[in-house]
Amino acid sequence: MRPFTYERATDARAAVAAVSRPGAKFISGGTNLLDLMKLEIERPDHLVDISRLPLAAIEDPPDGGLRIGAQAVNSQVAADARVRTGYPVLAEALVAGASGQLRNMASVGGNLLQRTRCPYFYDTGAGCNKRAPGSGCDAIGGVNRTHAILGASDSCIATHPSDMAVAMTALEARIELLGADRSVRTVAVGDFYRLPGDTPHIETVLRPDEMITAVVLPPPPPGGQLYRKVRDRASYEFAVVSVAAVVSTDEGTSTGGGPGTIADARVVFGGVAHKPWRSFAAEDSLRDRPATMTTYRAAAEAALADAVGRGGNDFKIELARRTLCRTLAEAAEAAGDAQRRGGRSGRDEGDHGTR
């Protein structure tokens, strides 16, 4: 680790002012940044600690929805009753996202900004355009089992590691940003992340002097919500592929029941791209179609139509399709159940906490 100076910000504006000096970086839970500093992948000269700023509240805005302070820790959000009942996909993603110890430290803002786990990004001896622009991408043609199949470029095939951000994309959350000039702007999480292009080191639209102050969730969408994370071991591992789905259905009108119809759906993948990957093509193909495996398969084909494997990750294309199909089926089922009960539903409550 390189020498650096440290200050604890006293208020949000001071924090933004402090981070505008060259070489300065925010630190909150440090669950990713400190690791990267020890490996000298991140080399800040100055750290501005924002973890103690009064930005940890989870509030009910007057127009509905939920406003989650950027310094709320992941465990706090996952346990919040409003999140668990109104936004179960988010609670599930958070619980699947890290061990209890990490969730107790990691902030919402920091989770959004965590860096890729590409092994070549981690190896300072390897070529990586994200870590060292212009040094090439050793993952292309290398060991790339975990890498992107959608939206990648010849400069970078890394994936974004966050589970939480995938769920937030499905919930159409907006990110609230405070600038050094005291300006406040909000950006939809779907517009927050950038594809790698030829500048993979620039990962978001966040300006150097901006700070995330909150994530605002609109009122809960109708229907069933599910987060499904596929991984190589039961805990402490990033997604090979994940899916966040929000599905609402219209019950079949015939007396015999039969499959209902998909009224609306949101489909977002994790682990497949440089950002949470929302598939509008899949959503379009689902709308007003019967809630059957044939419909889901068509949506999966549409979602992965442009997918490109790089050798080691070829399997992720079919894995993503299969994971999407099953998640949609279960989310539609949850939607039907909820409709019958007159509420929203994801998985059973008892399923939380064990992952």
Added chain:
Amino acid sequence: MLSGGAGDPAGTRATMARAEESPLIGQPLNRVDGPLKVTGRATYAYEQWEAGPPLYGFILGATIGRGRITRIDTARAERLPGVRLVMTHHNAPPQGTRDESTFLEFPRAFTALANPEIHFHGEPVALAVATTFEQARAAAGLIDVTYAVGPGRYDFAARLDHARTPKKMKIGLAADTAVGDFDAGFDAADVTIDQHYTTPFCSAQPMEPHACLAVPRGEDLIVHTGIQIVDMARTSIAGTLRMDERRIHVVSPYIGGGFGSKLRVHYETILAAIAARVLDRPVKIALTRQQTFPLVGMRPTSHQRVRLGSGRDGRLVAIAHDVTMSTNPDVEYAEQTGVTTRSLYAAPHRATSHRLTALDLPRGEDVRAPGHAPGLMAVEAAMDELAHELSMDPVELRIRNEPELDPERGVPFSDRHLVDCLREGERRFGWKRRPMKPATLREGRRLIGYGVAAAIRPHPQWATRVRVRLEADGTAVVQSDMTDMGTGTYTTLTQVAADGLGLPPERVRVELGRSEFPVSGGSGASWGAGNSSTAVHRACAALRDELLAAACGDTRSPLYGRDPATAVLADGGVRAGGVSVPLGEIVGLVRPGGEGLAAEGGTRPMAEEPNYAAYSINTYGAHFAEVGVDADTGEIRLRRMLGVFSAGRVLNAKTARSQLLGGMIWGLGMALEEAVAVDVRSGALVNRDLAQYLVPVHADVPEIDAVILEGFDEKANPLGVKGLGELGICGAGAAVGNAVFNATGVRVRDFPITLEKLLPGLPPQE
């Protein structure tokens, strides 16, 4: 925990008699060093603080896989504040060379920074030593190295055709063996299996990364390091630094796991020792977790062809196990993977072979249960394939091929209970619920499968000496350079000594891991417990004879005149005819100077023990696993696992069970998760940390148990004890892999079984 398998009255009587003589052996005594460890008072190598503040060294590794250093510029590094030394091949002192004639690898010299050649990615090219760790690391980062990159061989699959017979197998084993006429037997068999299996590079990764504090003291050098075999480390350091062995003092009381990676010294120890001598200051070096991947050896990758020929009744007529593994070309390492099948199943026609193909990758070294761990992955999968082919229960197939004599050597087994392990496990696990037809048992979205595999591991013996001294206050001190790497040596030797001297355990103190103590074989090859407990038992027997003779023969003794044959050591005293005299009193009679009474005990290498020639001495086990496979994604999760083991008599039911559970969990990792990924373009190891090199986490292991059959192998040693440190991993992975087949009907022969290998064979989604 101890539970009888096959009940025989004579054996039970013998067991009861032994329980009376040795009430502590076998008991689940808590670790005597446990309180020290959980309160942070057990001092590990890197935490040692001797002779004032040390200097810190940081190793810089090569960023090419093969080639040579054409230029190395240390000027910027040397100018950094606090930097005391930057060592490269230009200024490293001359070192001794590796003497390949020794029986074992571990005492051989281990050179560092000896020349500009690069043999593998990550090989040390420089050492920076500074006042602080941060300065040393920063200095290492300022060293400019220019390389001439040479053509490297990194791709195992592409180099299989270049395999050659090893110059020398480990520990005197034969590379190839043959009994009968394999080809004829195989060709004539009713049913045959001929399959290839591959296992990846694996890394030992103990929790304590490799570290050393070297302290010069005059002409002497104190070396604090976590090491499994203290004496061989001393020889290796002396040979490398060209020092008199007696001037080197190795200190290794606590070791945070080794699993083979601390059998010998590596770069951190040699470079700390060299730098300490050059600077005449204490120097401390720890490898980073990332550095431990290339720098302490790894289990080579293997390609194993297994051929089984049997009758319709499942009786094997032919078995062949042909193994090709990788080796670093400069330091040949031939893992004994094919040895696995030599004593396992009966078959009149048999063959094994070992071949090596050279890869310019980090050297191969022992990783837990070398040979048998990867070997059983293949042969026990092949047995499962044969059972499937025959529509036979795989437990019955194994029992049907139980040999009467060691099938290669033709000698009797000392004490073989593989069938008992299989039967006991079958009963406890509820094996009868296993579906004979794969991919037929489902629970919701999960495909459920059961798997079984056998375990075998030789029980070796090596020379070990211990000293037991009875103090004037009647307490006992056990001393040996034997080690405890978390295995429980402190505790088990406490139990053996307490029983041997009739003392309560709190009046026994065990001191380990110092080269001043009597020399042992250390911990490795599952021989530590057998060697050291036998040696302690013998030392105590010698003390007992002397004490009883003195108690009954010394006129000043209250027991004078009694028959020593009726006297016993019990409850901290010598007792005869209802009269008990405290031990300290008798010790005082024999050694009036207060220096206590000492005796040594020992074991000989197995080559000098007639029983090792006359018998095949092994440990056995049977693993049972149940897995659930997600029918949509192919994710495999263990549901439960049981191992039943036979390893003679157990010294401590708790530490033995812990060892076995750890091995079983590792086997689960070998089956599903563990693999060092090599970038075949550069020779770099890609996944060099524990976030990327996957091993099982708690959530992967929902229900697991290890059961040890009661036993006593009288051919092994007088305590009837056999080593079981490596037994738990043997066969465990194969049981999991076989369960995956039973669940899915997909046979994956390329380990680990990751989900993409199952994906094409999963049922269509409905």
